[in-house]
Amino acid sequence: MAKRRGFFWPSYEIYGGLSGFVTFGPLGAVLKRRIEDKFRDFFIRPLGILEIESSVIMPEKVFEASGHLDHFIESMVGCVKCRRKFRADHILQEFAGMRDTETEKLDLQELMNEIEKNNIQCPECGGDLGEPKQFMTMFSTAIGPYSDAIGYGRPEAAQGIFVEFKRLYEYARGKLPFGAVQIGHALRNEISPRQGPIRVRDFTIIDLDFFFDPEEPSWPFLKEVEDESLNLLLAENKLKGLNESVEATVRDALDKGYVKAEWQAYFMALSKRFMMKLGVPEEKQRFIEKLEWERAHYSVQGYDQEIHLDRWGWVEVSGHNYRTDYDLKQHMEFSDVDMTAFKEFEKPRKREKTTINPVMPKIGSTFKQEAPKIVKMLSSADPKEVEESFGKQGFYKWKSHKLLPDHVKITHETVEEEGKHYIPHVVEPSFGSDRLAYIALEYAYKTKNDRTLLSLPRELAPIQAGVFPLVTKDGLPEKAKEVHDRLANAGILVEYDESGSIGRRYARADEVGTPLGITIDYDTLEDDTVTIRDRDTWRQVRTEISRLPSLLRAYFHHEMDFKDLGKPVES
């Protein structure tokens, strides 16, 4: 249905297809964009989140700092005979019945052992499998004419936000908390993509990174969601092999420590509500906590929001990670650029300050030509740590050098501080809008009297109204085109259709999820009224053409119900 009706299909079919790539057709592309706009209404606008747009190709340095170069890898195993490659963990899950929680823990040697122990051969040709290797799952390329200027297709849009933190912080006039979001293409070079449209190599990611002061996690928004109940499958229970989730309100989840960061709980609650707006009832949703070895390298606590699909079972629909100060800290270290925020104290605070100064003659005579290095080290060392080490051990060790108390002068003073610099913490809800579109379609798919009905939420429908002349003669098509143009000019997405019987046209509109059908009949020519038909109930009302633009706008803004659109038509 998705293919035939122009929602989406596998890309490059004329060249035999290419797994991991999906094309969104005329209806799918609009549906996807409407979902992204809904996300903006729901997450971005109320919180004043800053939306930015950065490049899809990014320089290597960024991913060196972010840790992706070291961590964005999968174990791959190849057949020595047919040379096909597979993900080692998928092979074990499929042919040794292991769970993903088991395979995620294995290193290369252990993967090899398991493959041998289970006598697994190539699933395609039966040949022997070679040694597992690490495979970097970012697409790599060279930027410009120099082959050593390596760039990568971004596997997440978040790094495009982190590297711009300084500018965003300035735009936010130095006030935290604030969030930034990016909705755009992301690329992941999966070894062997599976599950059709669910796991692809080129997709649209929505990364929302929310920056806050970890010492002031409380905020006025929590009260809006604190009674929202969350269905949580906790890591501790997963470890015990329990597959049961607990039901907790946001308030409880925080009090009991199920969720560590308040902002994370807030976004989880919002995400639950968002999925309901897309048509997924709450009983088909859960949040599953990631185990330590399942978590991304930057995350101290991660929940996946999952929803249940008849076809694929539980499917991840958003990731919620508490990234702490990890990313900003890394970029600060790799770029040598200050990535801290400054907070002014309500009133100046007194603090005892310890200073450490080298006693040059002593250092010179002890360390000779190494002396300058020692002095440099001291300038960045933590004075308290040095002092403590003297207290405990009588010396402070740096590399192979032992520093003694008489090499330095330690002073203590009380200073008054107006505020302090700190690296903000980040929680991140992250969605894929292709997947959201797919899920909205699955949940909208219904049958009524043996006919297909795509019951999409009205504000997501790619076509808002069909315009149909009852018959194609006596001036009805001309009148219908007039109505079509009038609505199109008023910004309503309309489609004109005159081919086939009116029943067939209604059926076609139902199948692609068009909420309203406007029919021009002989009465229209008399009194300038039309019938409007509701996709879900097939009920009809009659109303004046002149009122259509404002009525339809109100209807799609949910300011009006179908029955308010006109006088009921007896059927």
Add this chain to the structure above:
Amino acid sequence: MAKRRGFFWPSYEIYGGLSGFVTFGPLGAVLKRRIEDKFRDFFIRPLGILEIESSVIMPEKVFEASGHLDHFIESMVGCVKCRRKFRADHILQEFAGMRDTETEKLDLQELMNEIEKNNIQCPECGGDLGEPKQFMTMFSTAIGPYSDAIGYGRPEAAQGIFVEFKRLYEYARGKLPFGAVQIGHALRNEISPRQGPIRVRDFTIIDLDFFFDPEEPSWPFLKEVEDESLNLLLAENKLKGLNESVEATVRDALDKGYVKAEWQAYFMALSKRFMMKLGVPEEKQRFIEKLEWERAHYSVQGYDQEIHLDRWGWVEVSGHNYRTDYDLKQHMEFSDVDMTAFKEFEKPRKREKTTINPVMPKIGSTFKQEAPKIVKMLSSADPKEVEESFGKQGFYKWKSHKLLPDHVKITHETVEEEGKHYIPHVVEPSFGSDRLAYIALEYAYKTKNDRTLLSLPRELAPIQAGVFPLVTKDGLPEKAKEVHDRLANAGILVEYDESGSIGRRYARADEVGTPLGITIDYDTLEDDTVTIRDRDTWRQVRTEISRLPSLLRAYFHHEMDFKDLGKPVES
């Protein structure tokens, strides 16, 4: 200003920058998206154009077929001393004073000769320049774990449309003309990007490909634009060294043969109007026809729409190419998949059909083991061509073989045909939305009483209204936040600002192009009215809070002028 106020800035500044990459900040990203939506209102909706979304990375096969592998190359020259690389044509333009129309014609050897003749050294270090080489300006990568599965970042979104022609044609129920569009990232690995935000390596392209029957180029839309005047700099005049353009209406431009395809002229007229909507007056626009060697390999006629910027001179803002059946034909050949459309004749047409059949005994005895090849060749040869060759020369030559009339039997019959298959032709207007945003900003930039004013068209403004409490006490901020939330919930992009004097806040809003400023003062607490201030005239009106949502919506839909928003305030 663009940087400071969050419109856009060079990417990866913290890592020393990376030329050819630009980040759109919180205001720029919204401006860009609004321009894209305006494009949809202007081009897509009225014509029922199909919008799709395909992947940024595409397999090599596509670009082999499209000709990009052979043609998407630039000549590059490197310094043998410092190893820096430059575009050979840019070097000659800059240091030998050559025009781009001259350099575009040169092959590698001629480029080398010119560089030597002009004694050009490396502009960076003074070293010698080596031999020019061809450099492919697509980003290349490997898809999946096989290094021979080459993919490229798409340099244009159009190929993503062409490879899907069959599905789109089916979606359009087999009716031509129809158009398809894609708005998305495109990647071009420029050797040395110049001109800041104007020429970048990663940008958003808008490719609209319009498919039509070349035998039926006439259409009802032309009358809407036929009197629109176009400012054309013709290729024939460029060749004569004349830099003067001619002014012609769309109708005249077609009649005089300045523009070959009617649909191309239509989109050129629409593009002119579109640029006017973005704030570029017609006298700052022109269309410049490409010379034969300047045109893309797929184009038989190409015009660049240029607009004049004080900073950069004439800058290309859209390209209009008549791609004929080139792309579909190529994909048909490389994929072996039928890419034709079928048109039914109004009434069946009689046609004389010539058939050619091999006379096997004769062919066998003459060509021996080559006979099967001859038979195969005959099955795809044009019978009329063979017959004509017999008539003229007495034989038909294929490779080294001579076919004589008695090798075949030629029959003639009259057949009736219901319709015919043909490969649709394509005209393509193509924009870059980053560049459109930049241009809209440049044209909106004004000063008034020594203050900066960003006079963006109201429907493009990233923030539609600022909400300001006159002072930050006596309940005014609370009331202002109430108004802010009410408008935000009504879908209006509002920003709350209470910092600094009201004059400073107005100035800040003017600088980022916010059309309306809503101020909450002491009267508001009495009678629930607010003042609304116009960005461009600084005039104010007073109106009731309850009417704001509907008034503002009407204002931004251009259904109302500023003066209609309330009662004038005496100043």
